[in-house]
Amino acid sequence: DAGVTQSPTHLIKTRGQQVTLRCSPKSGHDTVSWYQQALGQGPQFIFQYYEEEERQRGNFPDRFSGHQFPNYSSELNVNALLLGDSALYLCASSLLGDRPLGEQYFGPGTRLTVT
Amino acid sequence: AQSVTQLDSQVPVFEEAPVELRCNYSSSVSVYLFWYVQYPNQGLQLLLKYLSGSTLVESINGFEAEFNKSQTSFHLRKPSVHISDTAEYFCAVSEIYNQGGKLIFGQGTELSVKP
Numbered sequence: 001d002a003g004v005t006q007s008p009t010h011l012i013k014t015r016g017q018q019v020t021l022r023c024s025p026k027s028g029h030d031t032v033s034w035y036q037q038a039l040g041q042g043p044q045f046i047f048q049y050y051e052e053e054e055r056q057r058g059n060f061p062d063r064f065s066g067h068q069f070p071n072y073s074s075e076l077n078v079n080a081l082l083l084g085d086s087a088l089y090l091c092a093s094s095l096l097g098d099r100p101l102g103e104q105y106f107g108p109g110t111r112l113t114v115t
Numbered sequence: 116a117q118s119v120t121q122l123d124s125q126v127p128v129f130e131e132a133p134v135e136l137r138c139n140y141s142s143s144v145s146v147y148l149f150w151y152v153q154y155p156n157q158g159l160q161l162l163l164k165y166l167s168g169s170t171l172v173e174s175i176n177g178f179e180a181e182f183n184k185s186q187t188s189f190h191l192r193k194p195s196v197h198i199s200d201t202a203e204y205f206c207a208v209s210e211i212y213n214q215g216g217k218l219i220f221g222q223g224t225e226l227s228v229k230p
Contacts, residue, residue, distance in 0.1 A: 031215060033218075035218075043218070056217055101147060103164075104215075106159040108157055
């Protein structure tokens with residue numbers, strides 16, 4: 001049973017460019033959450049997708065957008081990249097209806113460097 | 116709104132010594148509590164969680180954490196650490212009434228176990 005997978009593992013972009021990161025959830029999961037982890041910091045919630053719609057959003061600008069596909073995989077898009085967007089981007093999947101808690105399982109992350 | 120404070124950014128300790136990683140949280144609503152571990156260049160792995168019931172929860176590799184509602188704390192302890200416990204540890208919370216929703220993380224504590 002494959003866990004959460006993310007691609008690419010590493011990425012280098014230039015300021016002002018756009019980037020797309022991809023995530024495939026754990027088998028059986030229907031919800032995908034994205035987190036940004038800056039160096040030396042804890043992960044910060046970007047947004048969560050369920051049934052192809054954004055269910056929740058953290059305090060990130062509109063430059064950060066996402067999408068969820070019918071097969072539950074997800075993309076994170078960042079436009080007009082800034083140096084401060086350099087971070088590890090983590091994807092987490094869960095089964096929303098799972099009780100008592102839709103536990104989130106994390107992927108290995110995509111390391112984005114903006115130069 | 117919720118916030119999580121990890122009181123120590125770095126904890127150096129000798130092998131086989133006991134360790135405590137401290138976590139305090141602030142929330143106006145009831146929360147679930149978690150400890151995650153992150154090994155170098157990897158994603159997050161759930162170490163243990165408190166949902167309800169006994170305030171002392173244990174992991175399979177010897178860690179335990181105690182939920183203290185009056186002190187709003189969820190400290191992580193291990194009576195005897197191994198070299199392999201060297202990693203970054205994150206305390207996190209999520210709202211009970213937002214099942215499967217966003218996790219709020221602390222800044223992390225780097226545990227360094229020396230021989």
